[in-house]
Amino acid sequence: MQYQSLFCFKGLDNGVRFAVISASVYFTLLLGFVLFGQSAVLLVLGCLLAPVLGLSAYRRIRDVARPNWYAGLVLIPLFLFSITLVYATSLTLSVIIFIIAVLLSLFFAKLSPVGKVKSYHQGYVGPAVIPASRVNLRRVEPSLGSHGGVSDGDVYSAEETRASEGVIEEENNQWQTSSRQGFANSMALRQWRNWAKHNQKLLLSVAAGLVVLVLIGGLLEALPSDDEPTSELAQGASEQVSASIREEAKIPDGFSVLLENDVLIISWLGEEGAEGEIWSLASAQGDSSCANLSFNDGSNYRPMLVKYMPDTSIEARFSPLDTQGIISDIAMRGSIKLCGYDFSLKGSQSALSKNAAFIPYL
Incomplete structure (x- = not known):
């Protein structure tokens, strides 16, 4: 898989590629839950994985010619799943949201593409595809005929040889240029840079939101330890109430x-x-x-x-x-x-x- 294509705006994803990306995102989130437990780190991890899943859904929606806002639907269960992993006391709610996410991902993956038949490269069509083949021209050496001459049908003239070499050099230059352009386009450097310039307030808001989520998560993680004495007092009070029954x-x-x-x-x-x-x-x-x-x-x-x-x-x-x-x-x-x-x-x-x-x- 060409990883730079994960952040491409212009390409298209087929159903299999979207399903694999979606499964990888949730697997990474579950792995984080195993490593860090019910920690606010999962909220940050979910926010970091959201662009990968969201852009894949966006490319998938473009592939099936559906409204672009459909892509935002896959982010709802992702954020809810991250929140329930951190704060939910019962695992049932997390399992229900996970099942909803799986069903939604399968629905997106099953949608049929619209338009002419596309040639997918590892499930992707777009500017991030790097040409894997070059035009290989084999030079045929001249051979002596039976009469001591050179065979006319098997000999390249000097001009033809130079022309073929020029074609190979031109192909190499074109491949290098297209590779550089493909990388730049697949990474969407210009788009990201221009978008960031025009949406600085939004970026600052997102960063502030992440900080607030981490702080709230840390605060809520600290609350259970403070509530333990309260629960013990409540239990003692209930025991006293039960003891006063006559x-x-x-x-x-x-x-x-x-x-x-x-x-x-x-x-x-x-x-x-x-x-x-x-x-x-x-x-x-x-x-x-x-x-x-x-x-x-x-x-x-x-x-x-x-x-x-x-x-x-x-x-x-x-x-x-x-x-x-x-x-x-x-x-x-x-x-x-x-x-x-x-x-x-x-x-x-x-x-x-x-x-x-x-x-x-x-």
Whole structure:
């Protein structure tokens, strides 16, 4: 393949050449993904590959005589594929865009050329083709005839010899000139130079856009590391929310038994008081009447903490080690006493059985 023809504006590409160029572009992009991972480098690589694919599509569109703007269609999946390789968390989206790109490339490759039959050189027709053959004229040496003379049919005259040599030299000069012109035209040096002169603002905008893409890519790559503590905090908050879910059984005598992750809580409405701690086992300070939960059979359990709640209720929290025993006693005993309040346990077993969370403890 003549690589200078990849940047030619004037030539034509057949379907096979366009398909090969398209496949090479996406293969290069995937290779960059393997080497660099989800990096902003892929955005720059995609921008560098875009002219190769876009110009090939432009030559292909000219070959099939379709509107030139069709060539821009192949660039849309290329840029989207580059972006999804960098930023997409799921590979599914990248695969879908890749399939769309393959189907679009096959559609362009299958289009039939319009016009007279063209002689493609490696799938390309245009000024970048370098002549591979020269006109070779073989000089025939004179030979002696049977009579000691020279054969008239096999001998070149001096003028003919010089003329043939002149033809060869002229062919060489023409080939060298056409080679230089073909290279200059295939590289489109004049077109690129003139275009750049008249579109300096556009070039600066493209360069600035590439810089912005790289900066945004670097910033987005740095964000996940910053989000990890946030996600951990969110996970901890969700765990706390799930931990605060309570299972409740309302006892007929006006108090409730609650379960909060194996922690037993007894709650009832007491006299109005200031929100805060009433009794604490850790400090052994507070209202001593709250130091024991007493059943009518004489069994006792020490609450870990007793306090007034914002809704004027009183809550007594117990150790998870006592949960099994307290629930069993509430179901089986006749009454309890705590903080100077006496409660009847009549109907407590039925109330506990209505909530499936308490059944394993009965």
